[in-house]
Amino acid sequence: MDTAFTRLVGCTVPLQQAGMGGVAGPDLAVAVADAGALGMLGMPTAAPEATAEALESVGRRTAGPVGVNFLMPFVDRDVVAAAAGRCRLVEFFYDEPAPDLVALAHEGGALAAWQVGSVEEARAAAGAGCDLVVAQGVEAGGHVRGQVGLLPLLDAVLEAVDVPVVAAGGIATAREMAAVVAAGAAAARVGTRFVATAEADAHPSYVDALVGAGPEDTVLTTTFSVMWPDAPHRVLRSCVEAAEAIDDDVVGEMEVPGGARLPIPRLSPPCPGRGTTGRTDAMALYAGQSVGAVRRVERAADVVRELAEGAERLLAGRR
Numbered sequence: 001m002d003t004a005f006t007r008l009v010g011c012t013v014p015l016q017q018a019g020m021g022g023v024a025g026p027d028l029a030v031a032v033a034d035a036g037a038l039g040m041l042g043m044p045t046a047a048p049e050a051t052a053e054a055l056e057s058v059g060r061r062t063a064g065p066v067g068v069n070f071l072m073p074f075v076d077r078d079v080v081a082a083a084a085g086r087c088r089l090v091e092f093f094y095d096e097p098a099p100d101l102v103a104l105a106h107e108g109g110a111l112a113a114w115q116v117g118s119v120e121e122a123r124a125a126a127g128a129g130c131d132l133v134v135a136q137g138v139e140a141g142g143h144v145r146g147q148v149g150l151l152p153l154l155d156a157v158l159e160a161v162d163v164p165v166v167a168a169g170g171i172a173t174a175r176e177m178a179a180v181v182a183a184g185a186a187a188a189r190v191g192t193r194f195v196a197t198a199e200a201d202a203h204p205s206y207v208d209a210l211v212g213a214g215p216e217d218t219v220l221t222t223t224f225s226v227m228w229p230d231a232p233h234r235v236l237r238s239c240v241e242a243a244e245a246i247d248d249d250v251v252g253e254m255e256v257p258g259g260a261r262l263p264i265p266r267l268s269p270p271c272p273g274r275g276t277t278g279r280t281d282a283m284a285l286y287a288g289q290s291v292g293a294v295r296r297v298e299r300a301a302d303v304v305r306e307l308a309e310g311a312e313r314l315l316a317g318r319r
């Protein structure tokens, strides 16, 4: 499937794996890139050296394109500069699109993108020099920028900007991917479904909770706001109930690059990774309304193949 996204990024499948903080490490990004889509790293608090090292090892393991996602509340310009010289796409989420950060990505030789939740923000991202924008509907898992459902947002963003638009939020099946590409998106972005892959760094209890959940089990909330206030996020309702039922200030410990362990304050944003211990059920279990399509742990390449082949068939009018 040839789209403005595949041509710009240099991949064969119009699909971007979401850069998910703490979940999307080198193994997932490499597997997705090898399968023909755009793999993304989500390392929101990594130092410049760790980011450079991760990207160099990724570059040795795959010839496919890989990008890095930055969350604006935690962004460090030195890390952006380290990433920009070593990856295909530098992408930002949250806050007003900033021309200086877009320029920093370009100076290093990377494409620049911004994930947005409104038409105004999409215009600002294009005006800031972004090469593509990601329109995120309110169905999305994780932090959610806007209040509008994906289809009306995508329609309005496509009308408002000239750069390629990636559609995000609630997409996890071939039908959903085909729908957004048919509507004019240059690619689909998938988050939640990739959490339940063999290569993602998600705790098995988190993956089990996703497998057992449907779209009506997710909720948009500001519950996990310690360290990142006033930022709505979509999680499984069960983790909100579990977190509210306990009194302890700390719910567990997480592993950080280098092997150190850090306490996880109750109601804070980290979701449970493989090395996390403690009350994982009471940590932020991010999930989009796409969660109903998560039925088992799969290999990331199989997810990419299923979506790409199914969407291509549907778009060609063959069911």
Ligand SMILES: Cc1cc2nc3c(=O)[nH]c(=O)nc-3n(C[C@H](O)[C@H](O)[C@H](O)COP(=O)(O)O)c2cc1C
Residues within 6 Å of the ligand: 018, 019, 020, 021, 023, 042, 044, 069, 070, 071, 092, 093, 115, 136, 139, 140, 141, 142, 143, 168, 169, 170, 171, 172, 189, 190, 191, 192, 193, 195, 271, 286, 287, 288, 289, 290, 291
């Ligand atoms: C576990 C998880 C972590 C996420 N972390 C980030 C992040 O660090 N940066 C970001 O831009 N978006 C993040 N998101 C949101 C995704 O970029 C994307 O908008 C969302 O996953 C799309 O909806 P879906 O989950 O239904 O596919 C995260 C989503 C999930 C599920």
